[in-house]
Amino acid sequence: MGRSFRPKLIALLAATALLAGCSNRSADGPVNLTKGIPVGAVLALTGNANVYGQDQKIGIDLALAQLNGQAISLQIEDSGSDEPGANAAFNLQINRGVLALIGPTLSQQAFSADPIAQRRGVPVVAPSNTATGIPEIGHFISRVSAQSSVIAPLSIAKALQINPAIRRAAVFYAQDDAYSTAETVIFQKALTNKGLKPVTVQRTQLNDQDFQNQITSALSKKPDLIVLSLQAVDGGNMVRQLRELGYRGMIVVGNGMNTPNIYPICQKYCDGILIAQAYSPELKNPANQVFLAAFAKAQSRNPNASTIPPQLTAQAYTAMQVIGEALRRLDTQKPLKSLTVAAARKALMDEILGGTYQTPLGTISFTPIGEVVQKEFFVAQVRMNPGGRSGRFALLP
Known part of the structure; x- marks a missing residue:
């Protein structure tokens, strides 16, 4: 090999x-x-x-x-x-x-x-x-x-189930990334379908590290839900800076942050973010049990x-x-x-x-064009461990 x-x-x-x-x-x-x-x-x-x-x-x-x-x-x-x-x-x-x-x-x-x-x-x-x-x-x-069109709306629905009082959503995405630009359209449509037309849409770049201007602008609109279509590094930094600048509401993130590698970046501030997933380690099928054992x-x-x-x-x-x-x-x-x-x-x-x-x-x-056909999807919430350096994606019912 x-x-x-x-x-x-x-x-x-x-x-x-x-x-x-x-x-x-x-x-x-x-x-x-x-x-x-x-x-x-x-x-x-x-x-x-x-x-x-x-x-x-x-x-x-x-x-x-x-x-x-x-x-x-x-x-x-x-x-x-x-x-x-x-x-x-x-x-x-x-x-x-x-x-x-x-x-x-x-x-x-x-x-x-x-x-x-x-x-x-x-x-x-x-x-x-x-x-x-x-x-x-x-x-x-x-x-x-x-594809994001199947996954992303699930986390929006879960956020509204957890907090039906949500009324104002702010959206962030990286305008120079194909994944981010595609997913944010799906997120924004899902929000609109729930009667939550975004109060602001903030654009970033993949290599950005300081988001103070975009965050300050967004927080001036008093959002109670923030939705991020960003990759792991910029997304982790965005979450951390949102919390440091005083945002206390719910955060939904996209598939680009679907990795435990975000934990060292946003650390304790990762706690509570919502993300839809196409895989759960809790699946009981035989193939997953073999995979889990091999991974462990x-x-x-x-x-x-x-x-x-x-x-x-x-x-x-x-x-x-x-x-x-x-x-x-x-x-x-x-x-x-x-x-x-x-x-x-x-x-x-x-x-x-x-x-x-x-x-x-x-x-x-x-499908005949190569799209995956999959039946089970999930929404998880990040639960950080004491110390804020590690955590897990906890499945929500």
Whole structure:
């Protein structure tokens, strides 16, 4: 099982150019099974989204261990947290002859890199891209991450159930991020449908650290609900600054903050925020029990690590599981050694879309365009532990 990490974009670009120039693996040639079935992952392991990529790597590694006996040769590439890095990593993996890709981490990256895989006929299973329009990029693009339009309204409904007296909502989102700009539209529509047209909409940037101007402007409108569509780092800082500047009302956050990596950022101020989720560690299905046991065993090596897996780890595990099970079915029907790379990729995509999978997320399948079909969703509230450095997502009834 290979590992390749290139944290610097220049190295990725150079390697991609070299491989493209020498046609390392022609799609018309046979599948190279010398080291196992080639599968690639492209994750944000560096940059401001590395908190997501690190969670995802854990999930992929755990799923790969469960797929023992399948001889999958996994190559992981670090895309960084931007679009050029994702594009370079996709090209690098495709030129290696991988039959499928997991990733990229961010929706912003997916809108840039997925068309590369689509043009070259390479199946993509996205573990964390929730923005509207991802599967519509093309036939070879799918995702196991439920789209924001399904998830986000649930947390708004729960906030109003907890406090029916809410009347004034303020909205914040990062205007330079595809996930944030897509999710905020969904949040704002959900608010309007509940008779809560936002009293203010504040725009930020992904790399912002000081939000005093936006917060001061928003608090002047006296909101009793604040809704954030931000990534983990800027979102965690926003929550902390909101509380420090005196806001005491309810806070709803989007999927970008669906990671325990927010705890060290907003610390004690994370307590009480609401978030809708596509995964619950409390699910009793057999696949989740296997996943939970594997995660707990892996985390036991670090006495300070949580044994409760986050959603991003569960979704990445599911993405690897889907590809592994689809490969197993395909190899039984049409031995991979008898196929060209292009034919194997096309047949694998058909297998992915045609399957039903028992996963930690519950039973899932795909629509013909690659959208995940999932039945169970949840809303959680963050409960911070004494000391304010760790906590958990506590499911709400």
